[in-house]
Amino acid sequence: MKVLYFAWVRQKVGRGEEVVDAPSEAATVGALAQWLQARGGGYAEAFADLKRVRAAVNQEHVGFDAPIKAGDEVAFFPPVTGG
Amino acid sequence: MKVLYFAWVRQKVGRGEEVVDAPSEAATVGALAQWLQARGGGYAEAFADLKRVRAAVNQEHVGFDAPIKAGDEVAFFPPVTGG
């Protein structure tokens, strides 16, 4: 599964994208975020407060209860601030 | 007293401006309009329906009950349609 990070989530994690081999229990966006958080280090920092993180699956905004499956592209980022 | 006419009021009256010697009873915009209307011809046409006519005194929008005095500049015109 491909995971993308943007803005300060990217900075804390220390990379912009990676391919992860998440366990099958990580079947939602929220479960994946918790699994990443448990990796510790920058991941623990980036996902310390999930209320501050937003997500997209395959380039569509989703909530943390959204299901994910192998082959999906999941992105984590702060609330957007363009315009 | 100087009187100005615009748009179809001007076309019906047949002139854009004139100096009139209105009687002292014509002490409001509405009374002046009725006095002009009584002149007949194009004036009668222009002021036939006073609900369709608007007025300004000294370049300020006013109602027909506005008082006028010697030296004022009174303008009559249809509702505005710019923009």
Next chain:
Amino acid sequence: MTVKVQREDFDPGAEIARLHAGRSDIGAVVSFVGLVRGESHGEALRSMTLEHFPGMTERELERIADEARARWSLQGVTVVHRIGELKPGERIVLVVTAAAHRRAAFEAGEFLMDYLKTRAPFWKRELRPSGEHWVEARGSDDEAAARWRRD
């Protein structure tokens, strides 16, 4: 604040840039351009002629712009209105508002247009195949202006 009544065309991009050039306190510039449409009452429009009340027009536009500046925190207001004969597709009117934040710029721009449509002494005459016709004031413009009335 700039108010102009003129026969010549205007340049929206230049007027937008003029309001914020060299400044860094402006976050939002909203512009409105009004154009002559090519159809009216089911007929092709040949041309539109704008008549105005010289002197009062400028004063009224300045009053309208002052009113907008009293209601919103604006860093610039430009109003340009053309007079004379215009063809379909030509620009008629430009309103530009500059503010720190977008809501003020949008609201003030819409307010200026609503007030201009009901208070500024301009009159439009259309030339169509059936003849010359003075444009009638629209009730919807009065309603639009009434939205901004404060009790």
Next chain:
Amino acid sequence: MTVKVQREDFDPGAEIARLHAGRSDIGAVVSFVGLVRGESHGEALRSMTLEHFPGMTERELERIADEARARWSLQGVTVVHRIGELKPGERIVLVVTAAAHRRAAFEAGEFLMDYLKTRAPFWKRELRPSGEHWVEARGSDDEAAARWRRD
């Protein structure tokens, strides 16, 4: 409909003209230009860097523009958003809407900006004397977008 995400500056006047040039069915063109302000949190801003999510950004802007076209009768929509490093006073974003009548053009323009601010995946990082700071999302932007929500 035109959606562009680019490093280069854009020309608001050219984009406004492009929407109505050669047409006579458009009566109103509204544009919004967003600019970098020179102060933030009481400090002078040195620069602002815009990061985005390539691919999703364009798709999201197109979805937002489609939503505007579904709600209002529009004859044209242009959205241009810059990325990269910008200095105070520089243009960030342009939204242009064209319609037969002014109300649709104004409302759609304001809707597009409110939705863009809360849905389009852009993030701003400010460089100020105290260091680098990611801009925090503002509750007022969520409220502005919520105004347009339909039940």
